[in-house]
Amino acid sequence: MSILKIIFVVLEALLALNLLIFVHELGHFLAARWRGMKVERFAIWFGKPIWSTKINGVEYALGWIPAGGYVSLPQMATMEAIEGKTENHAEQLPAASPLDKIIVAFAGPLFSFLLAIVFAVVVWKVGKPINTVDTKPVLGWVEPDGPAWKAGLRPGDEVLEVDGHPVHSFGSQSEDSLTWRIITSERTNIAITYLRGEATNTVYATPFKRETKWYERKALRQIKVGPIQKALIARTITNSPASLAGLKFGDEIVKIDGEPIFSLGAIEHVEDAMTNRDAKPVTFTILRGTEEFEKQMLAVKPLTPTNVPPIFGIVWLENTNKSLAYPGPWEQIEQSAKQIFATIGAVVSKKTDIGVQQLGGAVMITRVYVNLFQNEDGWRLVLWFSVLLNVNLAMLNMLPLPVLDGGHITLSLIEAIRRRPVSPRILNYIQSAFAVLLIGFMLFIAFFDTGDWIRSSGGVREHQIIFAPRK
Numbered sequence: 001m002s003i004l005k006i007i008f009v010v011l012e013a014l015l016a017l018n019l020l021i022f023v024h025e026l027g028h029f030l031a032a033r034w035r036g037m038k039v040e041r042f043a044i045w046f047g048k049p050i051w052s053t054k055i056n057g058v059e060y061a062l063g064w065i066p067a068g069g070y071v072s073l074p075q076m077a078t079m080e081a082i083e084g085k086t087e088n089h090a091e092q093l094p095a096a097s098p099l100d101k102i103i104v105a106f107a108g109p110l111f112s113f114l115l116a117i118v119f120a121v122v123v124w125k126v127g128k129p130i131n132t133v134d135t136k137p138v139l140g141w142v143e144p145d146g147p148a149w150k151a152g153l154r155p156g157d158e159v160l161e162v163d164g165h166p167v168h169s170f171g172s173q174s175e176d177s178l179t180w181r182i183i184t185s186e187r188t189n190i191a192i193t194y195l196r197g198e199a200t201n202t203v204y205a206t207p208f209k210r211e212t213k214w215y216e217r218k219a220l221r222q223i224k225v226g227p228i229q230k231a232l233i234a235r236t237i238t239n240s241p242a243s244l245a246g247l248k249f250g251d252e253i254v255k256i257d258g259e260p261i262f263s264l265g266a267i268e269h270v271e272d273a274m275t276n277r278d279a280k281p282v283t284f285t286i287l288r289g290t291e292e293f294e295k296q297m298l299a300v301k302p303l304t305p306t307n308v309p310p311i312f313g314i315v316w317l318e319n320t321n322k323s324l325a326y327p328g329p330w331e332q333i334e335q336s337a338k339q340i341f342a343t344i345g346a347v348v349s350k351k352t353d354i355g356v357q358q359l360g361g362a363v364m365i366t367r368v369y370v371n372l373f374q375n376e377d378g379w380r381l382v383l384w385f386s387v388l389l390n391v392n393l394a395m396l397n398m399l400p401l402p403v404l405d406g407g408h409i410t411l412s413l414i415e416a417i418r419r420r421p422v423s424p425r426i427l428n429y430i431q432s433a434f435a436v437l438l439i440g441f442m443l444f445i446a447f448f449d450t451g452d453w454i455r456s457s458g459g460v461r462e463h464q465i466i467f468a469p470r471k
Contacts (some may be wrong), residue, residue: 138158152203367453
């Protein structure tokens with residue numbers, strides 16, 4: 001991808017993210033104007049403004065910390081740690097009623113929720129790309145000697161339950177997916193009920209977690225399985241074993257040494273095994289149209305880069321199992337809310353491996369948008385992801401914590417009950433302390449998000465691989 005294309009995609013991602021922030025803050029802004037409250041600043045991003053302009057007494061600004069946004073309302077609880085100092089103090093302005101404060105605080109999450117509905121209606125009409133093989137949790141790959149293999153699972157098995165919880169998909173964004181149930185399992189040995197042919201059985205798999213460095217997110221549990229994925233060839237690299245064997249676009253590898261395969265994982269496993277000096281050629285059964293034929297191949301090391309292990313030199317077709325689904329708007333909203341509740345429950349549970357370290361912030365969201373925009377159906381995926389993100393933004397902001405909208409509502413309710421506001425000095429201490437914690441948390445998450453992004457982009461790209469010409 002060219003530098004210009006990368007810059008354009010990143011700008012698209014930032015625009016999409018900041019649209020969500022803008023609409024949320026617009027809710028606060030319009031509600032404050034409606035209730036006659038003083039608005040000093042409308043800011044995208046936190047921290048001291050790096051750009052600002054003033055229109056009709058309101059400063060519009062861009063902060064230096066690329067996460068979130070705010071509307072500075074001196075009649076609400078002060079948040080100088082995030083917003084910076086303002087020109088007016090609340091005591092110099094007419095007091096706002098608790099009801100006014102609640103309406104203004106609630107308007108932000110409300111606008112986020114309304115935007116989620118708008119996106120959901122669009123997705124309902126234009127469709128959401130889904131992986132058709134993911135409609136059922138069927139195993140396409142089970143790593144030999146991995147936890148699932150040792151437990152007795154094999155490619156082609158359909159998983160019905162994990163720890164007694166029914167599963168309906170392999171890795172979709174759902175709390176009923178196989179992947180989610182594995183990583184949130186609270187047991188030492190995970191009970192997996194599966195269907196093979198017409199027989200149902202239950203096995204127990206001991207999950208695996210890879211070792212991580214101090215600067216990496218802690219790994220989540222896995223049983224080393226993969227979904228069904230057709231081994232369809234997009235092209236072969238010049239002078240590679242696959243190229244010399246005559247393989248071409250559209251060919252599908254359906255068997256290895258006479259055994260049917262259900263995933264690319266089987267071919268990658270064969271490549272890994274060929275690092276052995278005594279490696280022998282394997283026989284691939286190729287399906288070309290309606291014709292089947294066999295080819296023997298031995299993976300070899302490329303000429304460059306020198307750190308690439310033996311490979312066959314095949315570039316695979318992606319998105320071979322995609323189709324469009326048309327979920328209803330409420331179905332999308334409900335599914336997003338369920339996933340958020342499930343995530344929060346997993347984070348607060350002491351029995352799962354999921355903690356705050358596994359959460360994502362602005363960097364991860366930007367990365368997801370960047371990846372989605374590069375997909376041929378990226379605009380549809382962006383619309384769907386924006387539904388999830390807006391529901392997330394609305395719900396998390398309603399948590400009753402200082403600095404968040406739910407915190408403002410809680411403080412306003414306390415004020416209504418006490419019939420007098422909380423002491424401005426005490427309020428400033430509380431808000432400032434939580435603001436520092438919030439900024440610290442965002443930086444903590446951004447550290448891991450950035451590291452993940454850098455490491456994921458550091459692999460060898462196919463255009464860098466060169467095989468030596470055969471004599």
